[in-house]
Each structure stands twice: as structure tokens, then as C-alpha cells.
Amino acid sequence: xxxxxxxxxxxxxxxxxxxxxxxxxxxxxxxxxxxxxxxxxxxxxxxxxxxxxxxxxxxxxxxxxxx
Amino acid sequence: xxxxxxxxxxxxxxxxxxxxxxxxxxxxxxxxxxxxxxxxxxxxxxxxxxxxxxxxxxxxxxxxxxx
Amino acid sequence: xxxxxxxxxxxxxxxxxxxxxxxxxxxxxxxxxxxxxxxxxxxxxxxxxxxxxxxxxxxxxxxxxxx
Amino acid sequence: xxxxxxxxxxxxxxxxxxxxxxxxxxxxxxxxxxxxxxxxxxxxxxxxxxxxxxxxxxxxxxxxxxx
Amino acid sequence: xxxxxxxxxxxxxxxxxxxxxxxxxxxxxxxxxxxxxxxxxxxxxxxxxxxxxxxxxxxxxxxxxxx
Amino acid sequence: xxxxxxxxxxxxxxxxxxxxxxxxxxxxxxxxxxxxxxxxxxxxxxxxxxxxxxxxxxxxxxxxxxx
Numbered sequence: 381x382x383x384x385x386x387x388x389x390x391x392x393x394x395x396x397x398x399x400x401x402x403x404x405x406x407x408x409x410x411x412x413x414x415x416x417x418x419x420x421x422x423x424x425x426x427x428x429x430x431x432x433x434x435x436x437x438x439x440x441x442x443x444x445x446x447x
Numbered sequence: 448x449x450x451x452x453x454x455x456x457x458x459x460x461x462x463x464x465x466x467x468x469x470x471x472x473x474x475x476x477x478x479x480x481x482x483x484x485x486x487x488x489x490x491x492x493x494x495x496x497x498x499x500x501x502x503x504x505x506x507x508x509x510x511x512x513x514x
Numbered sequence: 515x516x517x518x519x520x521x522x523x524x525x526x527x528x529x530x531x532x533x534x535x536x537x538x539x540x541x542x543x544x545x546x547x548x549x550x551x552x553x554x555x556x557x558x559x560x561x562x563x564x565x566x567x568x569x570x571x572x573x574x575x576x577x578x579x580x581x
Numbered sequence: 582x583x584x585x586x587x588x589x590x591x592x593x594x595x596x597x598x599x600x601x602x603x604x605x606x607x608x609x610x611x612x613x614x615x616x617x618x619x620x621x622x623x624x625x626x627x628x629x630x631x632x633x634x635x636x637x638x639x640x641x642x643x644x645x646x647x648x
Numbered sequence: 649x650x651x652x653x654x655x656x657x658x659x660x661x662x663x664x665x666x667x668x669x670x671x672x673x674x675x676x677x678x679x680x681x682x683x684x685x686x687x688x689x690x691x692x693x694x695x696x697x698x699x700x701x702x703x704x705x706x707x708x709x710x711x712x713x714x715x
Numbered sequence: 716x717x718x719x720x721x722x723x724x725x726x727x728x729x730x731x732x733x734x735x736x737x738x739x740x741x742x743x744x745x746x747x748x749x750x751x752x753x754x755x756x757x758x759x760x761x762x763x764x765x766x767x768x769x770x771x772x773x774x775x776x777x778x779x780x781x782x
Contacts, residue, residue: 381702383517383555383655384673387624388681395497397680399508402500404676409654412668413661419702421517421555422500423454430596433603433623434649434687441600448568450521450718450756451539455547462631464546466642469634471542476520479534480527486568488718488756489634490588501515501553521758529698533709536701556701557655564730567737567757575734582769584651584689584722585740589748598747605743610721613735614728620769622651622689635716635754663765667776670768690768691722 381419382409389439390426398424448486449476456506457493465491515553516543523573524560532558582620583610590640591627599625649687650677657707658694666692716754717744724774725761733759 384405402422409415429439451472469489476482496506518539536556543549563573585606603623610616630640652673670690677683697707719740737757744750764774 381555381657381700381707383557385653385655386677387651387653388677388683389649393681395505395507398497399505400680401676402505403503404680405652405673406500406503408669408672408676409656412665412672413656415656417503418501419553420501420503421515423494423517424498424500425494426498427624427626430599431625431627432649433607433625434619434621436604436607436618436621438596438600438603439649440596448523448566448573448756450758452519452521453543454517454519455543455549456515460547462639462641465631466639467546468542469639470637471546472518472539473634473637475535475538475542476522479531479538480522482522484637485635486754487635487637488716490628490718491632491634492628493632499515506515529706529708532698533706536706537704540701540704551704552702554702554704557695558699558701559695560699561758561760564733565759565761567741567759568753568755570738570741570752570755572730572734572737574730582689582724582767582774584691586720586722587744588718588720589744589750590716594748601747602743605747606719606740609736609739609743610723613732613739614723616723620687622649624651633716640716663773663775666765667773670773671771674768674771685771686769688769688771691762692766692768693762694766 382415382421384420384422385425386422387425387427389429389432391429393426449482449488451487451489452492453489454492454494456496456499458496460493516549516555518554518556519559520556521559521561523563523566525563527560583616583622585621585623586626587623588626588628590630590633592630594627650683650689652688652690653693654690655693655695657697657700659697661694717750717756719755719757720760721757722760722762724764724767726764728761
């Protein structure tokens with residue numbers, strides 16, 4: 381009964397892409413560890429770029445410089 | 448000083464229901480472990496059904512089939 | 515299909531107490547939100563007192579002063 | 582490669598304040614543990630006051646009484 | 649720069665299986681969302697069966713009944 | 716009443732270093748957001764290098780190559 385939490389920046393992941401993440405990570409846990417998919421939970425958190433930091437600055441700042 | 452994180456799908460839990468969850472889980476920690484309610488935190492995360500997976504598919508997909 | 519994460523300091527909670535937390539929080543989600551207990555997960559994390567801070571110091575330090 | 586998750590109530594933290602949290606916590610991990618800032622992640626979650634409980638009631642309720 | 653947290657019961661996952669989970673979930677994020685693997689973190693938490701509840705009881709209790 | 720969770724690899728952080736992280740991050744929240752330190756929680760999770768992945772492989776594997 382695994383629990384998986386995927387955190388990504390909120391930058392337009394579509395419903396279809398999120399569905400693929402859910403299916404893919406569930407299949408992975410079945411294949412590698414023989415887990416039961418029926419009790420495998422996946423939660424995707426989409427985080428605003430202002431609220432995600434890397435290298436000491438927000439992703440918003442990183443993105444503005446590289447554009 | 449316990450910390451409790453409750454994650455549920457975002458499907459219309461009311462302010463009153465969330466207040467009951469907070470009170471209930473705090474009382475439980477006081478009763479079972481003698482914890483101090485003043486330093487007991489409860490955070491409720493409501494997750495979009497597109498972003499919650501079970502059985503390899505999103506709750507949105509599960510709900511659409513059962514309706 | 516709620517997911518609950520309870521974090522407490524590692525200070526001797528017994529197997530019976532942990533079982534009571536699991537049952538209590540599951541019942542609460544059934545009572546307040548009508549959730550299905552079969553797909554309700556509860557994870558208890560027990561954290562070393564050196565690794566838990568409150569008021570700017572570790573619980574180890576807080577406990578040593580009050581004893 | 583540390584990962585830091587800061588959870589605060591959603592009560593108007595500005596983009597500048599969040600940037601300062603990201604920089605400050607990253608610097609702290611560099612100074613104390615010699616971590617590489619390039620692989621230091623910080624995620625800030627802002628939680629609605631209805632969804633954050635302390636002392637057995639929501640922060641919304643606490644705030645309404647003290648105002 | 650995704651962050652993935654996989655939580656499983658502590659029941660003997662090997663170093664090789666954990667390596668496969670890390671590789672698999674990283675590949676998935678590259679394939680589905682075009683994420684950079686270099687800044688993709690995966691953390692696996694292995695939780696004692698006494699500390700994981702499902703259906704209102706611990707996995708320890710569930711396992712003892714089915715054996 | 717902020718809650719901060721710091722996750723680092725388990726590679727020998729001392730009690731003193733962890734105390735500094737707790738004090739530093741609490742001070743930061745007081746300085747930047749005017750939070751009350753008495754209800755500021757910090758939890759440090761130390762994760763085995765086998766259980767932390769970056770770039771599609773475990774930190775154990777990364778470390779073995781660079782040594």
C-alpha cells in the first residue's frame with residue numbers, strides 16, 4: 381500500500397500528463413516491489429514558481445533570467 | 448507537540464467539517480498520548496481529483512465511471 | 515481515500531497506543547466525511563527529540579531544562 | 582542536496598518575503614552543513630486558515646476571537 | 649526540478665529495488681514532463697508496519713491475521 | 716505557527732549542527748514574517764543515502780563514484 385507524493389512546479393502540466401504520472405508510478409511499484417495497485421496512492425502537488433526555491437532563489441527569478 | 452497532516456480530495460468539505468476534523472484529531476492525541484493541545488498542529492490539504500491517483504488512475508477518472 | 519500523517523516525538527509510544535491513533539483517526543474520517551476506511555491510510559512518524567525543534571531549540575534541550 | 586518544506590498560513594506573505602525565506606534557509610544549510618546551494622530545494626506551502634488547526638480549533642476561529 | 653517522496657512499509661526492499669524505484673520515477677518525469685533528471689530528487693521512506701494503518705488497524709495486525 | 720521540515724542525507728550531522736538549523740530557521744521566520752517562535756516547529760529528517768535519489772541514481776551510488 382505505497383503512498384507517493386510528486387511535487388512539481390505549476391507550469392501547465394495537463395490532465396493527460398498527470399494521468400500518465402499516476403499510471404507510470406503505480407506500474408513501477410507493481411513491477412519492482414509487487415505492490416497492489418488498488419491500494420497505491422499518488423498525490424501530485426503543483427507548486428507556484430514563487431514558492432519553489434533552488435540555488436537560493438525562486439524559480440520565478442530563475443525563469444525570468446533565462447528568458 | 449504533534450503535527451498532523453490530513454490529505455483529502457477536494458470535494459466540498461465544509462468549514463464545519465474541517466473544524467470537526469481539527470478538534471477530533473487533537474482530542475485523540477490528548478486522550479491517547481497525553482499531548483498538549485496548545486502545541487498540536489493539524490493541517491488539512493484538499494487535493495484536486497485530477498491530482499490524486501488510486502489503482503493507477505486519477506480519482507476524476509474513477510468518479511466519472513461510477514456516476 | 516484520505517491519507518493522514520501523524521508526527522510525534524519518539525518518546526515511547528507503545529504499539530497499543532499507535533493502534534489507537536490509527537483506529538481513532540480512521541473512525542473520525544468515516545464519521546465526519548463519510549470516507550471509506552478500507553482506503554484510509556495513516557502513517558505515524560516518530561521523530562528523535564534531537565531532530566524536533568520548538569521555540570528555536572530542540573526538544574532534547576527543552577526536556578533537559580524542565581527535568 | 583537538502584529539501585526544505587516551509588508551511589505557513591496564507592495571510593499575505595509577499596513575493597519578496599518568500600524570496601527572503603528561500604535565500605535565508607539555503608544560506609543556513611550552506612553555513613551549518615556545507616551543503617551545495619545548487620541542489621538545495623525549498624518549497625513554501627501557504628495554507629488557508631480554515632485548514633490549519635492549533636489548540637483544537639482552526640486559525641480562522643482563533644483569529645476571529647482575537648480581533 | 650521535481651521532488652518525489654515514495655513511502656512504503658519496511659518489509660525488506662533491497663538496495664537494488666530502491667535503485668530501480670529511483671531510476672524509474674526519474675525516467676518517468678523526464679518522459680512525461682521533460683524534467684531535468686539532474687535536479688530530480690526521490691526520497692524513499694520505509695515505515696515500520698506498526699506505524700502504518702489501513703482500514704483502521706496497523707499493517708502488523710493485518711499481516712498477522714492473513715498469515 | 717509555521718512548520719518547517721528539513722530533509723538531509725544521513726551523513727553525520729551532529730547534535731550541535733541540528734540545534735543550529737533549528738535556531739536559524741526559527742529566527743528566519745521571526746525576522747522575515749514576524750512569526751511567534753513559541754509555535755514554530757522544525758523537524759529534521761535524516762535519510763539513508765540508499766533511499767535518496769538524484770539524477771536517477773541513489774546518493775550511495777553517486778558518492779561511491781566520486782570517492
